[in-house]
Amino acid sequence: MSDRLAHSCENCPVAWENFKNLSDIEIKLVNENRYEASFRPGEILIKQGSPAASALFLSSGMAKAYVEGPDRNNNILDIVLPSSLIIGPGVHIDDRYAFSVAALTNVQTCFISFKIINQLIRENPEFASGMIKDLSMKSLIAHKKLVSLTQKKMAGRLAEALLLFSDEVFKRDNFDIILTRQELGELTNMAKESVVRILKELDSLGVIKSDCSKIQILDKTRLRMISEKG
Amino acid sequence: MSDRLAHSCENCPVAWENFKNLSDIEIKLVNENRYEASFRPGEILIKQGSPAASALFLSSGMAKAYVEGPDRNNNILDIVLPSSLIIGPGVHIDDRYAFSVAALTNVQTCFISFKIINQLIRENPEFASGMIKDLSMKSLIAHKKLVSLTQKKMAGRLAEALLLFSDEVFKRDNFDIILTRQELGELTNMAKESVVRILKELDSLGVIKSDCSKIQILDKTRLRMISEKG
DNA sequence: GTCATTCATTGATAAATATCAATACTTATT
DNA sequence: AATAAGTATTGATATTTATCAATGAATGAC
Numbered sequence: 001m002s003d004r005l006a007h008s009c010e011n012c013p014v015a016w017e018n019f020k021n022l023s024d025i026e027i028k029l030v031n032e033n034r035y036e037a038s039f040r041p042g043e044i045l046i047k048q049g050s051p052a053a054s055a056l057f058l059s060s061g062m063a064k065a066y067v068e069g070p071d072r073n074n075n076i077l078d079i080v081l082p083s084s085l086i087i088g089p090g091v092h093i094d095d096r097y098a099f100s101v102a103a104l105t106n107v108q109t110c111f112i113s114f115k116i117i118n119q120l121i122r123e124n125p126e127f128a129s130g131m132i133k134d135l136s137m138k139s140l141i142a143h144k145k146l147v148s149l150t151q152k153k154m155a156g157r158l159a160e161a162l163l164l165f166s167d168e169v170f171k172r173d174n175f176d177i178i179l180t181r182q183e184l185g186e187l188t189n190m191a192k193e194s195v196v197r198i199l200k201e202l203d204s205l206g207v208i209k210s211d212c213s214k215i216q217i218l219d220k221t222r223l224r225m226i227s228e229k230g
Numbered sequence: 231m232s233d234r235l236a237h238s239c240e241n242c243p244v245a246w247e248n249f250k251n252l253s254d255i256e257i258k259l260v261n262e263n264r265y266e267a268s269f270r271p272g273e274i275l276i277k278q279g280s281p282a283a284s285a286l287f288l289s290s291g292m293a294k295a296y297v298e299g300p301d302r303n304n305n306i307l308d309i310v311l312p313s314s315l316i317i318g319p320g321v322h323i324d325d326r327y328a329f330s331v332a333a334l335t336n337v338q339t340c341f342i343s344f345k346i347i348n349q350l351i352r353e354n355p356e357f358a359s360g361m362i363k364d365l366s367m368k369s370l371i372a373h374k375k376l377v378s379l380t381q382k383k384m385a386g387r388l389a390e391a392l393l394l395f396s397d398e399v400f401k402r403d404n405f406d407i408i409l410t411r412q413e414l415g416e417l418t419n420m421a422k423e424s425v426v427r428i429l430k431e432l433d434s435l436g437v438i439k440s441d442c443s444k445i446q447i448l449d450k451t452r453l454r455m456i457s458e459k460g
Numbered sequence: 461g462t463c464a465t466t467c468a469t470t471g472a473t474a475a476a477t478a479t480c481a482a483t484a485c486t487t488a489t490t
Numbered sequence: 491a492a493t494a495a496g497t498a499t500t501g502a503t504a505t506t507t508a509t510c511a512a513t514g515a516a517t518g519a520c
Contacts, residue, residue, distance in 0.1 A: 067373055069381040070460070077373075089369035092362055098370055121359055128358035129351055132322055135365040139319035140328055142372045143297055143307075149380055150419045151299040153476070181498065189380045191478050196499055212486090212498075230300070384507075411468065421508050426469055442468075442516085 007059075009034065014059055014082040018130030026120060026127075035111045039103040046086070046101040054111040056086040061107030062169070062178060066186065067099045076179075076187040078141070079104070079169050085134055087114070104178045149189050152230040157188040158198050159227035162208065166217055174216035202226075237289075239264065244289055244312040248360030256350060256357075265341045269333040276316070276331040284341040286316040291337030292399070292408060296416065297329045306409075306417040308371070309334070309399050315364055317344070334408045379419050382460040387418040388428050389457035392438065396447050404446035432456075 009015055009031040010024075019027060036059070039045055045056060048068050063080040077099060080086055090098035091114055121128045148160055161184060166173055177184070181192040188195070199210040207223050209216040217223060239245060239261040240254075249257060266289070269275055275286060278298050293310040307329060310316055320328035321344055351358045378390055391414060396403055407414070411422040418425070429440040437453050439446040447453060 067377055069377045070458070071381075073381050075377060075380055077376075089366035089373070092366035093370060098373055118359075121362065122355040125352040125355065125358065128355065128362070129348075131362055132351065132358070132365065135362065135369065136319035136322035139365065139369055139372065140323060142369065142376070143319070143328055146307075146372070146376055146379070147297055147299045147305060149376070150305055151301075151303050180496090192497090193479080193499080194477065200499085228300070410466090422467090423469080423509080424507065430469085 007036075012059070014057075016057060016083060016085050018085070018127060018134060021124060021126040021130050022120065023124075026124060030112060030116060030120075033113050033116045037109050037111065039107045039109065041103050041105055043107075044100060044102045045107070045109060046088070046097050046099070048097055048100040050097055052088055052091040052095050052097045052114065054113055055091075055117050056101065057084070057110045057112070058082045058086075059108040059110055061103065061105040063101050063103050063107055064179070064183070065099050065101050074186045075189065076183060077145070079164070081169065087117070089135070152227075154188070154190050154194055155198050155201070156227055156230035157190065158184070158195065159202070159223050161188050162202075162215065162217065163220075163223060163227055165215070166220070173220065174214070176213050177215050178213075237266075242289070244287075246287060246313060246315050248315070248357060248364060251354060251356040251360050252350065253354075256354060260342060260346060260350075263343050263346045267339050267341065269337045269339065271333055271335055273337075274330060274332050275337070275339060276318070276327050276329070278327055278330040280327055282318055282321040282325050282327045282344065284343055285321075285347050286331065287314070287340045287342070288312045288316075289338040289340055291333065291335040293331050293333050293337055294409070294413070295329050295331050304416045305419065306413060307375070309394070311399065317347070319365070382457075384418070384420050384424055385428050385431070386457055386460040387420065388414070388425065389432070389453050391418050392432075392445065392447065393450075393453060393457055395445070396450070403450065404444070406443050407445050408443075 009019065009027050019030065022030065039061075045063060058080060059082055061082075064076050065078045065080050065086065066074045066076045068074055080101060086101060088096070088098040090096045117131075121131055148157060152160070165175060165177060169175075179187065181195045184195045185192045190198075199208070202208045202223075203210045205222075207217075207219045207226070209218060239249065239257050249260065252260065269291075275293060288310060289312055291312075294306050295308045295310050295316065296304045296306045298304055310331060316331060318326070318328040320326045347361075351361055378387060382390070395405060395407060399405075409417065411425045414425045415422045420428075429438070432438045432453075433440045435452075437447075437449045437456070439448060
């Protein structure tokens with residue numbers, strides 16, 4: 001992890017949408033209290049339980065947000081991409097991060113002191129409102145995830161994960177999945193062996209082509225059906 | 231469901247904590263745009279998917295918040311008690327309720343137009359901040375629920391639910407559980423028959439006494455252990 | 461009070477999924 | 491290149507949990 005200060009928020013192409021609600025003076029404040037850092041794959045950006053002092057943004061790369069359960073069992077909550085605010089809900093409650101974040105690729109990040117964020121919430125109602133929208137959106141996603149994990153069977157959950165990568169993360173139909181089978185299991189709540197078996201099954205059905213880390217979606221309509229039918 | 235306007239927010243003993251951040255004029259505004267309604271057990275206060283115009287508070291009674299999955303499978307998210315804000319996260323996003331709420335007992339409610347809430351968010355930074363805290367707290371609870379539902383086995387999940395009733399809802403060790411076995415299953419993500427079997431098992435272990443709707447916790451330490459060990 | 465309906469319980473069985481063990485394959489390191 | 495460590499795959503098996511079917515108990519409607 002190497003530190004340096006670079007670029008500027010004013011014209012950042014991957015700035016958080018809510019920063020558009022800030023005045024020039026306010027965005028300058030953010031910019032002056034911003035620290036860049038870069039991470040390599042596997043390195044931990046945020047550790048669950050540690051004191052939460054900053055909000056985090058990726059300027060490039062991908063990371064995973066996950067909760068560590070008892071017995072080293074993890075649940076991957078989300079694949080984190082640039083432009084999205086990473087701020088554990090615990091920050092507003094008990095000053096602790098409620099989940100961990102680890103780099104999946106090389107990652108460039110900006111840390112912005114939570115003091116500044118808090119000040120902006122109090123000074124700029126539009127910004128506060130944007131923060132509420134952001135939290136609400138994440139809450140909605142969490143609801144969906146809960147229903148998916150509890151009501152769908154393995155094939156449906158894995159299909160959903162593949163669609164996440166295709167539609168949201170890579171925005172293409174063939175990609176190098178950046179998660180191991182173990183991690184895919186942590187995302188979809190199943191054992192790594194089950195991930196392997198269901199990938200193979202989807203492959204033999206002709207819905208996808210799966211060769212180690214390379215995934216190609218052949219029949220997206222069918223994959224969507226499997227995802228929805230559970 | 232009968233309507234009438236009564237009491238007043240100014241000295242409501244079960245007012246939402248965040249209303250304490252409002253000025254006299256603001257609380258008056260809330261009070262003037264408030265409608266009371268009462269419901270009987272089973273009646274639906276909020277229907278998932280319907281247009282979201284109001285925030286809801288219980289002034290007395292208990293309700294269940296639940297998401298309706300495909301195929302009439304429900305997940306009970308939470309038991310709702312007085313003093314807590316009920317406002318689907320969808321309200322800030324797409325003006326739809328993201329979950330349903332149904333009365334478990336006779337229930338007195340206050341509906342407060344979301345327009346007013348939104349206005350207060352923009353005019354009163356402390357109130358906005360309180361709203362962010364509230365959303366964050368709910369988000370934290372959702373994380374915990376996710377981990378619990380995916381990583382614990384049935385006995386652990388049911389033990390957790392019993393502790394919820396004992397510690398949060400009734401604040402006593404013997405109570406008339408207000409959920410059917412079916413609903414207990416929707417809360418803990420298991421079949422109603424499994425609920426019956428595990429209650430029986432906990433009973434024969436001497437941890438609880440379970441007789442239809444009457445539950446008595448005999449060994450809370452042990453119950454907590456079962457809940458934590460999974 | 462009687463009937464109908466929902467709710468609770470039980471046992472038997474089936475389905476879903478995890479675990480274990482062995483092996484092959486990759487990747488990084490010396 | 492040889493070794494080691496993590497990763498992927500496969501088959502066999504065990505565990506967990508749901509489903510089905512039958513019955514009794516409780517509750518509400520008339």
